[in-house]
Amino acid sequence: MKPILVVNSGSSSLKYQLIDMVTEEVLAHGLLERVSDHGVAFAQMLKEIAAGEPRLEGISPVAVGHRVVHGGTAFSQATVVTDQVLTQIHELASLAPLHNPGNLAGIEAAIAAFPDVPHVAVFDTAFHQSLAPASYTYAIDTAVASKHHIRRYGFHGTSHSYVASRTAEFLGRDLADLKIIVLHLGNGASACAIDCGRSIETSMGMTPLEGLVMGSRSGDLDPAILMYLSRVADYTPDQLDLLLNRESGLVGLTGLNDMRDVSLAATAGDPRSTLALEIYAHRIRHYVGAYFALLGGLDAVVFTAGVGENSADVRARVIVPLAHLGLTLDESRNAVSGGGARKISGEGAAVSVLVIPTNEELEIARQLLDVLEA
Ligand SMILES: Nc1ncnc2c1ncn2[C@@H]1O[C@H](COP(=O)(O)OP(=O)(O)O)[C@@H](O)[C@H]1O
Numbered sequence: 001m002k003p004i005l006v007v008n009s010g011s012s013s014l015k016y017q018l019i020d021m022v023t024e025e026v027l028a029h030g031l032l033e034r035v036s037d038h039g040v041a042f043a044q045m046l047k048e049i050a051a052g053e054p055r056l057e058g059i060s061p062v063a064v065g066h067r068v069v070h071g072g073t074a075f076s077q078a079t080v081v082t083d084q085v086l087t088q089i090h091e092l093a094s095l096a097p098l099h100n101p102g103n104l105a106g107i108e109a110a111i112a113a114f115p116d117v118p119h120v121a122v123f124d125t126a127f128h129q130s131l132a133p134a135s136y137t138y139a140i141d142t143a144v145a146s147k148h149h150i151r152r153y154g155f156h157g158t159s160h161s162y163v164a165s166r167t168a169e170f171l172g173r174d175l176a177d178l179k180i181i182v183l184h185l186g187n188g189a190s191a192c193a194i195d196c197g198r199s200i201e202t203s204m205g206m207t208p209l210e211g212l213v214m215g216s217r218s219g220d221l222d223p224a225i226l227m228y229l230s231r232v233a234d235y236t237p238d239q240l241d242l243l244l245n246r247e248s249g250l251v252g253l254t255g256l257n258d259m260r261d262v263s264l265a266a267t268a269g270d271p272r273s274t275l276a277l278e279i280y281a282h283r284i285r286h287y288v289g290a291y292f293a294l295l296g297g298l299d300a301v302v303f304t305a306g307v308g309e310n311s312a313d314v315r316a317r318v319i320v321p322l323a324h325l326g327l328t329l330d331e332s333r334n335a336v337s338g339g340g341a342r343k344i345s346g347e348g349a350a351v352s353v354l355v356i357p358t359n360e361e362l363e364i365a366r367q368l369l370d371v372l373e374a
């Protein structure tokens with residue numbers, strides 16, 4: 001047995017999996033929500049693992065993998081955690097204030113609990129280090145951009161990379177021959193254009209705010225709105241941050257943060273929820289069209305994460321209007337809920353439309369092993 005603990009410390013949650021990397025069997029997993037102190041949450045997690053699974057008594061991880069959201073340009077692959085790496089992650093916190101501080105707290109708690117095993121950080125941004133300058137450069141004064149490290153970094157890379165590999169496996173094709181658009185639709189959401197296994201464009205930007213409509217984040221908007229609000233309504237930077245990161249997206253449009261609730265409300269006839277669903281799908285279609293153009297061809301569109309894997313309604317709202325791009329949906333296949341990787345496009349379609357459950361924790365554990373074995 002080769003047990004590896006994977007910790008995904010979010011802004012307010014801690015997700016974990018203990019995986020035996022000989023068989024890739026999940027020995028224990030869990031989610032602690034509304035976490036304010038990651039040290040306390042970590043201790044709670046260890047108790048849960050010990051209490052829930054008597055067979056795990058005495059089993060201790062041989063290494064710990066950590067999701068870190070922002071790696072800036074410093075990290076293009078999984079990295080063994082050292083004091084210097086911790087300092088760098090800390091310095092990147094200003095670019096990801098919702099995510100990096102929690103990630104760091106989780107790493108520190110894990111090192112205190114398991115001081116004698118290697119800890120490896122796996123960065124959301126790493127997969128997007130392949131972006132070309134034309135896609136990662138914002139068209140602003142280059143001196144300002146360079147001084148303040150302003151560029152597109154992109155996020156959810158661990159998920160996009162895992163899902164792209166699973167897509168190739170599922171289609172029985174070589175990843176190096178495929179053009180894929182992955183739609184990671186969770187609480188945070190992003191699209192990614194993947195050519196030959198490399199990320200060539202992605203919708204999140206310098207921070208995880210840009211791009212698609214999310215649970216509580218606005219995604220794309222005219223940046224002049226910020227100047228306008230600060231001038232006419234005295235919004236401070238912190239108030240703008242709160243508005244766009246926590247009070248926008250689905251919650252701003254409907255009062256509801258969870259896609260399940262928005263769907264139910266729309267079905268019950270609430271016009272705000274119906275409009276929110278239309279905006280949500282419209283933005284996704286906008287990116288699918290753009291990425292189709294950038295990729296210069298398309299083999300698969302893949303839905304993943306909480307909304308992508310579970311909402312047949314959202315998938316239909318995205319795909320059905322895109323018939324002119326060769327995208328089709330088989331209604332009965334789309335209606336199936338649960339299960340693993342599956343095709344939901346019609347028979348003989350030029351482009352495969354797939355649902356592929358993501359597994360960031362397994363991907364983190366695999367990358368950890370690659371680093372330690374290298
Ligand atoms: N059956 C479902 N129908 C629609 N949305 C769902 C369903 N199940 C889960 N979701 C949505 O998935 C989102 C969470 O996705 P997840 O990938 O777990 O996000 P995160 O990892 O960012 O917390 C929630 O907003 C929830 O609305």
Ligand SMILES: CC(=O)OP(=O)(O)O
Pocket residue numbers: 010069124155156186187188189208
């Ligand atoms: C980067 C990001 O938005 O992550 P999450 O979806 O977990 O919030």
Ligand SMILES: [Mg+2]
Pocket residue numbers: 186187188305
């Ligand atoms: Mg997630």
